[in-house]
Amino acid sequence: MLLTVEDLHTRFITRDLDDRVRVAEALNGVSFGVGEGRILGLVGESGAGKSLTVTSLLGLLRPPARVTAGRALFEGRDLLALSEAALSEIRGSRIGLIVQSPRSALDPLARIGAQLVRVQRVHRRISEADARSRAEAMLVSVGIPDPRRRLEAWPHELSGGMAQRVVIALALINEPHLLIADEPTTGLDVTVQAQILDLLHEQVRRRRIGAIVITHDLGVVAQYCDDVAVMFAGQVMEQGAVAEVFARPAHPYTRALLASVPERLVLGTGKMLGGPPPDLYALPRGCLYGQRCAHAAAQCAAPPPMSATQSGAARCHFAGLA
């Protein structure tokens, strides 16, 4: 395993106007693994904690959010225990991040070439000329025509798809071992979405690196991912190989997701899934999905363990039987 996340807990700890401490239990024991050369799809509805998982791993949380427990082993080191300086060395060189909305991810006051050069020089000694020629080669490999001219372009001159290609180039140029893409196709039109996902897929395969793709879209998972982890209320409810899990979903939530349409998730209506996510300030003691689950029984008042299924593992008392 390239990255192994175990029992990750993240809390938002604030005080209200009466000075009472309020704790939002946002991540409640997230565990998953990413293998070398494999793409993991992280799915779930809005607010399930997909992006928060990634920001927790990379140490990008801002107060009042903080990691309260867990381990994340990457290349033999626990990301959650590293100092800020050590983590800075890993970020951008060993782990590349592709954020949502590519336009705002680019520095508006720096030319594309300057940004590609900068990100290399953060992590290694390299001459301006070498960095520039590597930048040009990188733009070619992410499918940007006329790269020499594009190096001189300002971010606002790029189309959305082009900007996302540049963001991918920025994430890959230091040859990371793990690539994390947080909803890489939000805000792009459908044909461009497919191109970007094809590009990501091809780059991960060609470089034999691991990748995490966060998405709402089960179609994206089915087509581009090897493994899937389904998140709900800050927990991974079910994980396994995509084909297996989609063919034999063991968790009621996965089944409900598969029966639902992705548009409903984005809109947050999710009627077929039966109601809102649980209140993070007052989580139920037992199964977090219990309130919405059609199969809830007496056992569900106790927290379900992650148990092995035919297709992988699921956090459900009835996973073996269902």
Place this chain on the structure above:
Amino acid sequence: MIATMLGFAPLARARGLSRRSPMAAIGVLILALFVIAALFEPLLTQYDPVAADTTALMKPPGGAHLFGTDANGMDVYARVLRGTRYAFGIAIPAVLVAMLIGVPVGLLTGYLGGWTDEVLMRGFDAMRVFPSIILALAVVSAAGPSLVNVVIVLGVLDAPVFARLVRSEVLALRSGGFVESAVAAGNTLPRLLFVHLMPNALAGAMAQSAVRAAWAVRISTTLAFLGLGIQPPTPEWGAMIRQGAEYMVTGQWWVGVFPGIALILLSLGLNLAGDGLSELLDPRQRKAG
């Protein structure tokens, strides 16, 4: 087009500016005249601004003395020109000092928030509780009315303005977007602040710098007018207006009015140019080609 080809890019740009923002162009023009006055003062008048001439006391404007002469027989036109050097000589370093202190503080407090923010910004707030002119008066009278003291006092007093401007920009930038990407790319805090955040947070402060220079000119001339800044017969505008004020009632208006007009014009020029600067410094508004 031809101007650009011949290497007269500034000319072409000036034409562009006057078309997009006529007021800013006027401001730049006024500033240019003052800069010329400051640089080429000896070429623009035959008189020495501090040479007394007892044969020509209190001459009205016209004839050999364009703006007349003062009670020492010094040429007012030459003195107004020389005064430009003092105005710039105080305003520019004062604004630089203010930015040197204010910009890093704004970057740090805006990005880090929390206790750093509270302590530094409340300290600056405490400074701004007092009217700046009173504070400047107190400090300069305590430290002594030298040019360097005036510059430092004005710079420190104005630092909170730049800190606030930069801080508010950083607050808008720090969550998400390219700042988060920059952290995710492994940038350390100093690099993040000065390479990534500073250029993006500086536009407002840069535009404001001209306006703050106008403020520095006004405060420094006020200090001199009150007798606390530079002392006569040094040809500083505030000191000259103070001298001229004594003669206003007897009808010899020119001693005080000409440096007053110069002061107002320079203030106006700086303010107009400041508005234009904010547009020019934003590449998103810069046209291609």
